[in-house]
Amino acid sequence: MKKTLIYVICFLALLSILIAIWYYREGRYREYLNQKNMCAGNMRVLSHRIYFYKDNNGGKYPLDLEKLKLIAEINDSYFYCCAANIRSTDSYYVYRGNDLPSEAPDNMIVIHCRKPWHNGNYGVLLSSTDILFLDEKEMKDAITQDNNERKNLNLKQKPL
Numbered sequence: 001m002k003k004t005l006i007y008v009i010c011f012l013a014l015l016s017i018l019i020a021i022w023y024y025r026e027g028r029y030r031e032y033l034n035q036k037n038m039c040a041g042n043m044r045v046l047s048h049r050i051y052f053y054k055d056n057n058g059g060k061y062p063l064d065l066e067k068l069k070l071i072a073e074i075n076d077s078y079f080y081c082c083a084a085n086i087r088s089t090d091s092y093y094v095y096r097g098n099d100l101p102s103e104a105p106d107n108m109i110v111i112h113c114r115k116p117w118h119n120g121n122y123g124v125l126l127s128s129t130d131i132l133f134l135d136e137k138e139m140k141d142a143i144t145q146d147n148n149e150r151k152n153l154n155l156k157q158k159p160l
């Protein structure tokens, strides 16, 4: 009888530990998805502003992201990847597309997260306005491909 009671208590303890782990992982996963959505949302807003800027400036990409403030008020938070938790130079998006011609190929990188803040993935905005999340290897390949395109367009190579 006593033994059975001990078994039941052990079983319940183990079960509660498993439930706690599941809740923790579920919470972390939800947080990861939220941050990914927020980062994509930031890049979507920046993308709209960039295209609006281009429409009003002879097809030229703005020289830096701060120029987007000239068009209309924009909250500073859009310039930072939210997954980094703090606003710093490390979380400020890399704006790679400032020297692109107005009719740049669709697969060129315009903006990306400075570090792989999203569980090892970078958020990337392409000139086609598509938003991708790439792991470190995919990102390296994308940068190489982007630099090849840049070479074809007689633009300076840019490292990651």
Ligand SMILES: [Zn+2]
Residues within 6 Å of the ligand: 039, 081, 082, 083, 113, 117, 118, 122, 123
């Ligand atoms: Zn991000």
